[in-house]
Amino acid sequence: MDCRKFIEEQVAAIKKAVGDGTAINALSGGVDSSTVTVLGHKAIGKNLKTIFVDNALMRKGEPKQVVRIFADMGIPVEMVDAKDEFLSALKGLTDPEEKRQAITDTFYSKVFSRLVKKHKAKFLLHGTILTDIEETVAGIKRQHNILEQIGIDPKEAFGYPVLEPLKTLRKDNVRELARQLGIPAEITERIPFPGPALAARIVGEVTEERLETVREATDIVEEELAESGAFQYLAVLLNDYATGIRNNKREFGQIIVVRCIESVDAREATATELSWGKLNQLCERITQIKGVNRCLYDLTPKPPATVEYI
Amino acid sequence: MDCRKFIEEQVAAIKKAVGDGTAINALSGGVDSSTVTVLGHKAIGKNLKTIFVDNALMRKGEPKQVVRIFADMGIPVEMVDAKDEFLSALKGLTDPEEKRQAITDTFYSKVFSRLVKKHKAKFLLHGTILTDIEETVAGIKRQHNILEQIGIDPKEAFGYPVLEPLKTLRKDNVRELARQLGIPAEITERIPFPGPALAARIVGEVTEERLETVREATDIVEEELAESGAFQYLAVLLNDYATGIRNNKREFGQIIVVRCIESVDAREATATELSWGKLNQLCERITQIKGVNRCLYDLTPKPPATVEYI
Numbered sequence: 001m002d003c004r005k006f007i008e009e010q011v012a013a014i015k016k017a018v019g020d021g022t023a024i025n026a027l028s029g030g031v032d033s034s035t036v037t038v039l040g041h042k043a044i045g046k047n048l049k050t051i052f053v054d055n056a057l058m059r060k061g062e063p064k065q066v067v068r069i070f071a072d073m074g075i076p077v078e079m080v081d082a083k084d085e086f087l088s089a090l091k092g093l094t095d096p097e098e099k100r101q102a103i104t105d106t107f108y109s110k111v112f113s114r115l116v117k118k119h120k121a122k123f124l125l126h127g128t129i130l131t132d133i134e135e136t137v138a139g140i141k142r143q144h145n146i147l148e149q150i151g152i153d154p155k156e157a158f159g160y161p162v163l164e165p166l167k168t169l170r171k172d173n174v175r176e177l178a179r180q181l182g183i184p185a186e187i188t189e190r191i192p193f194p195g196p197a198l199a200a201r202i203v204g205e206v207t208e209e210r211l212e213t214v215r216e217a218t219d220i221v222e223e224e225l226a227e228s229g230a231f232q233y234l235a236v237l238l239n240d241y242a243t244g245i246r247n248n249k250r251e252f253g254q255i256i257v258v259r260c261i262e263s264v265d266a267r268e269a270t271a272t273e274l275s276w277g278k279l280n281q282l283c284e285r286i287t288q289i290k291g292v293n294r295c296l297y298d299l300t301p302k303p304p305a306t307v308e309y310i
Numbered sequence: 311m312d313c314r315k316f317i318e319e320q321v322a323a324i325k326k327a328v329g330d331g332t333a334i335n336a337l338s339g340g341v342d343s344s345t346v347t348v349l350g351h352k353a354i355g356k357n358l359k360t361i362f363v364d365n366a367l368m369r370k371g372e373p374k375q376v377v378r379i380f381a382d383m384g385i386p387v388e389m390v391d392a393k394d395e396f397l398s399a400l401k402g403l404t405d406p407e408e409k410r411q412a413i414t415d416t417f418y419s420k421v422f423s424r425l426v427k428k429h430k431a432k433f434l435l436h437g438t439i440l441t442d443i444e445e446t447v448a449g450i451k452r453q454h455n456i457l458e459q460i461g462i463d464p465k466e467a468f469g470y471p472v473l474e475p476l477k478t479l480r481k482d483n484v485r486e487l488a489r490q491l492g493i494p495a496e497i498t499e500r501i502p503f504p505g506p507a508l509a510a511r512i513v514g515e516v517t518e519e520r521l522e523t524v525r526e527a528t529d530i531v532e533e534e535l536a537e538s539g540a541f542q543y544l545a546v547l548l549n550d551y552a553t554g555i556r557n558n559k560r561e562f563g564q565i566i567v568v569r570c571i572e573s574v575d576a577r578e579a580t581a582t583e584l585s586w587g588k589l590n591q592l593c594e595r596i597t598q599i600k601g602v603n604r605c606l607y608d609l610t611p612k613p614p615a616t617v618e619y620i
Contacts, residue, residue, distance in 0.1 A: 096553060096562075203550045240513045240548045243406060243620055245613040252406075253614070257606055271593075276583040283581075283609035293614040296567055296606035299593035303555040304563070304603040310553055 001173050003180040007039065010165040014043035017163055018123050024049045024116055025125035026107075027077055029066035030193055031178050032127030032166060038181045039165055040125045041075050049119045050075060053111055055103070056083035056211060057197035060219045069184060082111045090199065090206040094239070096310035099206060103196045128164040129174055131266055170265050191222075191232045192266060192307075200308045204239030213237055213289060217256045220285045225260055230272045233260040235286070236298075236309045244293030253293030256286050260297075261307060269302040311483050313490040317349065320475040324353035327473055328433050334359045334426055335435035336417075337387055339368075339376035340503050341488050342437030342476060348491045349475055350435045351385050359429045360385060363421055365413070366393035366521060367507035370529045379494060392421045400509065400516040404549070406620035409516060413506045438474040439484055441576055480575045501532075501542045502576065502617075510618045514549030523547055523599060527566045530595045535570055540582045543570040545596070546608075546619045554603030563603030566596050570607075571617060579612040 014023070025040055027033045027050050040048040050070070054063045063079060070077045089102040116124065166174055171192065178188040194200040201214045217235035225233040236257040244253045263269035274297070283295040298305070324333070335350055337343045337360050350358040360380070364373045373389060380387045399412040426434065476484055481502065488498040504510040511524045527545035535543040546567040554563045573579035584592075584607070593605040608615070 203552070238548065238550045240550050242513070242615065243618065244610075244615045251614070258609075271590075273586040279609050280581075283611075287610060287614050294608065294610045296608050296610075299568075299589050299605045299607055300554075300597060300603070301593075304561070304597050305552065305554045308553065 001169075001176060003177050006177060007042070007180065010039050011043040014040055014125070014163060014165065018044050018047065020047075021122035022047050022049060022119055023123040023125050023163070024051060024112075024119050024121035026050075026112065027052050027066060027070065028127075028193070028195070028197075029062060029069075029187065029190075030127070031171075031174055031183075031187055031190060032129055034070075034127075034183055034187045035174055035178045035181060036125050036127040036165060037070065037075060037077075038073070038178075038183055042181075048125070049115075049121060050077045051115055052077050052079045053107070054079060054081050054083055055086040055107070055197065056208070057086065057103075057199045057206075059193070059198065059222075060215055069187060072184075073182070080111065080115065082106070085110060087206075087208060092205065094204050099199055099310060100196055103199060122161075124162045126162050126164050128167050130168060130170050133167060134267075172265060191230075194308055196310075200310050201234060201236045203236065203309055210237055213254065213291060214256075216289045217258075217286055217292070220289075221258055221260075221282065224278065224282050224285070225274075228260065228272060228274070228278075230260045231263040231266070231269065232307060233258070233272075234308070235259075242294050246293065251293055254291050255294040255296060256289070256292050257296045257298050257309070258282055258286070259307065261302070263302075263307075266307060267302075269307055271297075271299050271301065311479075311486060313487050316487060317352070317490065320349050321353040324350055324435070324473060324475065328354050328357065330357070331432035332357050332359060332429055333433040333435050333473070334361060334422075334429050334431035336360075336422065337362050337376060337380065338437075338503070338505070338507070339372060339379075339497065339500075340437070341481075341484055341493075341497055341500060342439055344380075344437075344493055344497045345484055345488045345491060346435050346437040346475060347380065347385060347387075348383070348488075348493055352491075358435070359425075359431060360387045361425055362387050362389045363417070364389060364391050364393055365396040365417070365507065366518070367396065367413075367509045367516075369503070369508065369532075370525055379497060382494075383492070390421065390425065392416070395420060397516075397518060402515065404514050409509055409620060410506055413509060432471075434472045436472050436474050438477050440478060440480050443477060444577075482575055501540075504618055506620075510620050511544060511546045513546065513619055520547055523564065523601060524566075526599045527568075527596055527602070530599075531568055531570075531592065534588065534592050534595070535584075538570065538582060538584070538588075540570045541573040541576070541579065542617060543568070543582075544618070545569075552604050556603065561603055564601050565604040565606060566599070566602050567606045567608050567619070568592055568596070569617065571612070573612075573617075576617060577612075579617055581607075581609050581611065 027037050037050050052066055067077045086106050089106040093099045175188050198211055198214050199206045202210055214237040221233050221235045238255040241252045244251045260272040261269040262272050286295040337347050347360050362376055377387045396416050399416040403409045485498050508521055508524050509516045512520055524547040531543050531545045548565040551562045554561045570582040571579040572582050596605040
């Protein structure tokens with residue numbers, strides 16, 4: 001891939017589309033949305049309003065860290081606290097598709113609609129990549145950022161058009177592009193993290209307490225596996241409970257699944273063959289989280305599993 | 311432990327208690343109930359009525375296999391089909407304690423009460439061992455065969471007294487005793503299997519279809535790990551579902567947990583450090599079971615987990 005040519009073309013395309021207007025984009029801190037942010041900033045400078053929405057579904061320390069990284073690159077990011085709005089939209093939902101839908105609706109129809117109006121933005125820049133489109137079209141998973149590909153006109157549905165400069169690229173190309181754009185390694189080499197964030201890591205209802213549990217587990221998994229060289233690693237909180245013993249008494253505890261995979265582009269994956277020293281260390285730390293008394297390791301390749309659980 | 315002396319004492323005690331009457335005992339095929347069966351048969355011969363209750367919760371081929379083994383030892387076993395009775399008692403139940411209670415009630419108050427009356431039995435011989443009593447008294451788990459220890463008088467509650475000749479022994483002593491009694495290795499060296507059988511391996515409702523799924527997974531796990539030298543190995547069907555891909559389409563599939571442990575006497579345990587070749591082989595076979603698209607390996611020691619899930 002010719003990164004310079006791609007950057008030139010996309011910068012020109014964004015300039016042409018937005019003109020003197022204002023565009024808005026949502027930064028999650030992932031490599032896709034970060035790359036779009038830098039491309040947009042290159043194209044239209046201060047006419048790009050970059051928003052980080054704190055949806056309550058982020059990892060430990062993530063909101064502040066993302067804002068700091070972009071400030072260091074000279075790109076201002078506005079942090080919007082929408083935690084309560086997302087949590088109340090998710091309240092009582094257990095079906096994975098309903099949860100994804102609630103996040104999409106809250107994100108686009110509520111929080112973003114409001115911000116677009118506030119900033120008088122004419123366009124939304126979005127970090128959709130090719131794999132998202134393929135999986136959504138194939139009916140495998142509903143990505144929260146796929147709109148046109150499944151026949152929803154965002155202008156019609158939400159009141160603004162969406163520009164997706166990365167929609168012809170796969171993850172490895174996006175990383176290459178990001179490096180070329182000078183985005184620091186803590187983002188370009190960051191493992192993939194799903195659009196619905198920690199909500200994709202909770203089977204069953206998403207509550208503040210359950211988010212805290214999976215956030216803690218995620219922090220442990222990311223710390224322990226940072227040097228693993230794996231493509232992606234994550235923690236999932238199941239809805240099921242299992243019998244255990246704590247201080248010689250019966251305890252009905254929660255179950256955390258650790259998933260760590262080898263993959264080139266997330267289309268296919270196999271479980272990383274971690275050492276028993278590492279597996280035992282993960283289990284020991286994870287079963288110290290309040291209310292958790294089981295730690296399981298996911299052995300399943302993709303297919304027949306996906307990487308995430310919901 | 312002096313096995314001969316123990317056998318002599320227990321045989322004498324059973325003879326004395328039962329006299330010319332009839333005793334009945336339930337054989338599950340586990341080492342505990344098998345040992346009690348042989349002790350009882352030694353003590354009172356044909357006045358012991360040994361019953362194998364097919365409760366729909368047994369492993370593949372297990373009912374016929376158990377009857378055959380005892381026929382080979384000259385001990386007649388009556389097979390009683392109570393499948394429908396257990397399945398309807400379990401219908402709709404998801405709470406582990408309620409499930410155990412339903413099995414206990416169906417076993418003692420219904421099926422066994424009926425058989426005791428039919429056979430005019432004065433006593434029930436039962437394979438309770440010391441670990442069962444300790445865990446029940448400690449409130450860790452309700453074993454289905456602990457009655458007197460938790461203040462229930464079986465004569466009062468069910469209409470017949472219970473004799474528990476093994477209640478001072480732990481598992482390793484029972485195995486030693488069983489070998490001494492000439493019970494074949496397929497029973498004496500058999501891995502432990504819980505009283506509630508496959509119902510203890512299902513999180514959520516126990517139905518015929520879900521039993522079939524966990525029965526198939528159990529068969530795979532027992533075949534693959536027969537040579538592992540582990541203390542116990544088992545498959546658990548969770549109630550949660552996870553997203554997967556089958557034939558390029560989204561599939562919401564079931565999750566099987568494989569548990570394999572090292573232990574001396576089941577009081578404490580650690581996960582067996584299986585090779586990755588074996589883990590991958592287990593996963594490949596288990597995800598071929600209809601409706602199953604995830605296979606997880608339980609990393610957790612006891613404590614904080616127990617061996618079983620419910």
